[in-house]
Amino acid sequence: MAKVAQRGLIKAQELYEHRQTRAKELAKKGKKVIGYFCSYTPVEIFTALDLVPFRIQGKVGKPVEQAGQYLESIVCPYVRSCFDIALGGELDFLSGVVIPHTCDAMHRLYDIWKYHLKPPYSYSLYVPHMTHQASFDFFQKEIENLKTGLEQFVGRSASEQDLIKAIGLHNRSRALLKELYELRKPEPPLISGSEIIQVLVAGMTIPIEEFNELLEDILVEVHSRNPSAENKPRLLISGSEVDDDSLIRLVEECGADVVMDDLCTGSRFFWHDVDPSKEAIAGLAERYLKITCPRTYRPGKAAQRFNYLGDFIREWKAQGVILYTIRFCDTYQLDAPEMMDYIQSLGLPVLFLEDTYITSPLGQWKTRVEAFLETIEARRE
Amino acid sequence: MAEETKTEPKQKTSSAKSTESAGKIRQIVKRMYKKAQQAKEENRKIAYCMVMCNYEEILEAMDVVQVYTENYAGLCAVKREAEQYMKKAQAVGYSDVLCGYAQVGIGFDAWRHELGAMPPDAPDGGMPEPDMLLGCSMGCDPRWKWYQALGRYKDTPIYNMEVLMPPSDADFDAIRAYYVRYMAEELRGLIAFLEKQTGKKMDYDRLTSIVKQVEETRQWWRKAYELRKAIPCPMSTQDHFVIFVPHHMLLTDPMTLDFYKGLYQELKERVDNEIGVIDDEKYRLLWGVGIPPWHSMYILDYFQSFGAVFAAETAYMIPEPFEMPYDITDPVELIALRAFERNSAIQRRGKEAGGVPPLAQAHLERIKDFTIDGVVMHITRSCRAATMGQILVRNVIRDYYPRLPVMFMESDIVDVETYSEAETKNQIDTFMEMVDVYRKSHR
Numbered sequence: 001m002a003k004v005a006q007r008g009l010i011k012a013q014e015l016y017e018h019r020q021t022r023a024k025e026l027a028k029k030g031k032k033v034i035g036y037f038c039s040y041t042p043v044e045i046f047t048a049l050d051l052v053p054f055r056i057q058g059k060v061g062k063p064v065e066q067a068g069q070y071l072e073s074i075v076c077p078y079v080r081s082c083f084d085i086a087l088g089g090e091l092d093f094l095s096g097v098v099i100p101h102t103c104d105a106m107h108r109l110y111d112i113w114k115y116h117l118k119p120p121y122s123y124s125l126y127v128p129h130m131t132h133q134a135s136f137d138f139f140q141k142e143i144e145n146l147k148t149g150l151e152q153f154v155g156r157s158a159s160e161q162d163l164i165k166a167i168g169l170h171n172r173s174r175a176l177l178k179e180l181y182e183l184r185k186p187e188p189p190l191i192s193g194s195e196i197i198q199v200l201v202a203g204m205t206i207p208i209e210e211f212n213e214l215l216e217d218i219l220v221e222v223h224s225r226n227p228s229a230e231n232k233p234r235l236l237i238s239g240s241e242v243d244d245d246s247l248i249r250l251v252e253e254c255g256a257d258v259v260m261d262d263l264c265t266g267s268r269f270f271w272h273d274v275d276p277s278k279e280a281i282a283g284l285a286e287r288y289l290k291i292t293c294p295r296t297y298r299p300g301k302a303a304q305r306f307n308y309l310g311d312f313i314r315e316w317k318a319q320g321v322i323l324y325t326i327r328f329c330d331t332y333q334l335d336a337p338e339m340m341d342y343i344q345s346l347g348l349p350v351l352f353l354e355d356t357y358i359t360s361p362l363g364q365w366k367t368r369v370e371a372f373l374e375t376i377e378a379r380r381e
Numbered sequence: 382m383a384e385e386t387k388t389e390p391k392q393k394t395s396s397a398k399s400t401e402s403a404g405k406i407r408q409i410v411k412r413m414y415k416k417a418q419q420a421k422e423e424n425r426k427i428a429y430c431m432v433m434c435n436y437e438e439i440l441e442a443m444d445v446v447q448v449y450t451e452n453y454a455g456l457c458a459v460k461r462e463a464e465q466y467m468k469k470a471q472a473v474g475y476s477d478v479l480c481g482y483a484q485v486g487i488g489f490d491a492w493r494h495e496l497g498a499m500p501p502d503a504p505d506g507g508m509p510e511p512d513m514l515l516g517c518s519m520g521c522d523p524r525w526k527w528y529q530a531l532g533r534y535k536d537t538p539i540y541n542m543e544v545l546m547p548p549s550d551a552d553f554d555a556i557r558a559y560y561v562r563y564m565a566e567e568l569r570g571l572i573a574f575l576e577k578q579t580g581k582k583m584d585y586d587r588l589t590s591i592v593k594q595v596e597e598t599r600q601w602w603r604k605a606y607e608l609r610k611a612i613p614c615p616m617s618t619q620d621h622f623v624i625f626v627p628h629h630m631l632l633t634d635p636m637t638l639d640f641y642k643g644l645y646q647e648l649k650e651r652v653d654n655e656i657g658v659i660d661d662e663k664y665r666l667l668w669g670v671g672i673p674p675w676h677s678m679y680i681l682d683y684f685q686s687f688g689a690v691f692a693a694e695t696a697y698m699i700p701e702p703f704e705m706p707y708d709i710t711d712p713v714e715l716i717a718l719r720a721f722e723r724n725s726a727i728q729r730r731g732k733e734a735g736g737v738p739p740l741a742q743a744h745l746e747r748i749k750d751f752t753i754d755g756v757v758m759h760i761t762r763s764c765r766a767a768t769m770g771q772i773l774v775r776n777v778i779r780d781y782y783p784r785l786p787v788m789f790m791e792s793d794i795v796d797v798e799t800y801s802e803a804e805t806k807n808q809i810d811t812f813m814e815m816v817d818v819y820r821k822s823h824r
Contacts, residue, residue, distance in 0.1 A: 069772070070772055070773065070776070071769070071772065072760055072768050072769055072771060072772055074478070074760070074761075074762055074765060074768055074769075075765065075768075075769050076765075101546075101548070103522055104521050104522050104765050104766045104769065105765065105769060107546075108765075108766075108769040108770045109769075110548065110549070111549050111738035111739070111740070111770065111773060112738075112770065112773045114549075114550070114736075114738075115736070115738055115773060115776075115777065116773075116776070122550075124548035124549070124550070124551075126545065126547070126548065128543055128563075129518040129522075129525065129541070129543055130518070130541060130542070130543045130567070132543075132566070132567065132570055133566075134562070134563050134566030134567060134570070135543065135563070137559075137562075137563070137566075138543075138559060138560075138562075138563035141556075141559040145555070145556065294526070295522065297525060297526075297529065297541045299539065301532050302532065302533075325476075327476075327478060328478055328765060330479060330480055330483075330521070330522050330523050330526065330765065331522045331526055333475065333476040333478075333479050334475070334479065334483065334522075334523060334526040334527065334529070334530045335526070335529075335530070336474065336475075336476075337473060337474030337475060337530070337533065338530065338532070338533055340474065341533065354476065
């Protein structure tokens, strides 16, 4: 029984370690795989058109080889890493790419990607920075335009029913992920932070139906666990793109549990459902503009803007927060000091880590994480 | 022959001619800050603003005094007084690679908050305390995030507004209606915000007349700019980075219209009399994308010592021409349509040219129209938006003009510590040799 139950997490780990394997298999079989960036791409449109969504990720630890000839050194290192991989031919199986205009780097990347890589299909999706009523109306039109472009590319159309079905599949996935996140609440958590990263990254590389099956297996497995309490410090990690488990593993090896996240590749990616009572495109526009990323303007002082983080901290009983930013990310770095103020106002210590993504200074971080955990331990005593 | 192609730098001579128009700007800038400070004393409403957000006419029609914070950072850099504000921003938690303008602006306001008064010896008397913060999404992310970050130090009301930049390969006719509609709604939201903040109602007739005046101002600047195609070139980029000030920061001031009429007359007279920036114009350069090194602008004169003039640039550009349709009487609709047409004009031309990225298209057009022999771009450590894409531009230029020399100068928009004069001069020496070879084989 235990052997069968372990299949899910092992499979997630395999997919995490070999991220392109399944998508390449499907591409070989004639499926069209569309690469995309960011949490803001409404992948339900892909699913409705029987396209495989594949989230483009970089490779932590792999030095940039060719991208230096195309991207300036002060560009977001995550973007440089992704482009380097594409230049190396690893993403040649993609039939197209959707790059949302979410931040300056993504906005500029579109023309660079298109000019140099010449994908068969490409679309730059303008995601409004504001959240006025008119922003939602505009975003609906943009999503409709994306849908029309993809329909022309594949030579078939997606009906409202197709969209509703796709939304149902993705909402199901979100529900399963939330159920999995509930299992991070107990003391000790039933699933570790590094396992969660592996599961999420795995899910970004396979069709949604396969991910839902995988999640169901994983839930059975994790539910069956019965770990003994170790009373480790409980941490939340907030930041942008963490698609590699090395940082989380480092924290865990230092003796803490990462019990919740606020990451582009974590809760931010799946937290909100699409309202099924709405027309499909309207529901998608509303859902994707709800994402709490610093690139979207939300009025109000820090206490209003980051209160969702406060809710996470309380519900998952976090005792400290790691604030992780990637160097050269203006949107995150303009929010970071206020986020720190806010978290400290809740009485929690914060560890601020600025990463270069490609060569994370894990050795230095280990010392800082250990010192941070000592602070938490002292407070707990 | 080899000896003939070798160019030796000359000392700067008195033949370098800056325009009289450019010579007026320093006083205009001083007056601008003085007037803003006086306006504050008179309890008039002050807004922190970003340039080129399409709201200048609306603010003027509502009698809101505009203070352009990015440009104040530029002024601090020119006066080499930016560092104190950057250090302050870093001390309160902001990254040292964050947008340099934002670092200066946040540092300035953090310091003012700490002191409860204007920071001591602030350049040109400092920016008055704003009554509202008006960011916009066009250009880069810090242009609205910065004002949100000021929430740490102020309870000042904010209106951040979307200004759309359509994608390079869009079907422009298909998207026009909903792009314009969104922009118009954003502008109406701004008007409602301003009416609340000022207690005044918008005078739409006045707004219409300001919009018309602004278009006339731009026509004169454009006419003056066209004259720089002449050989010898009557005005250099060094002057461009000064004379853009009235347009970008005092757009609605009637003085600005007269200024560009005067600039046109001055350049026309120079062209008619074949007076160039330098007497013996050997090479014509393009200052490519990249905000200039405000801290060390004199380095551009070093190119001049080789007989090179910067005849054009793609930074702080004049907005694209816009023909006002007669059937639109609502000035808000007009501004919204104008924003769309302008912000998609280069994209459209690049698409028609077979898929040239818009940033590169702007360069290709100037290389051809202004008879350019070399391109200089400025990679700036703290400005991603104006730096990312420079290599793409260089690569596209290579596809169209394989041997045209392109130089990347590296420093920052405000941080002088990133700048090495010796290295930059060495780079320029080598670059000018390449320009000389190109010039001889192509003109």
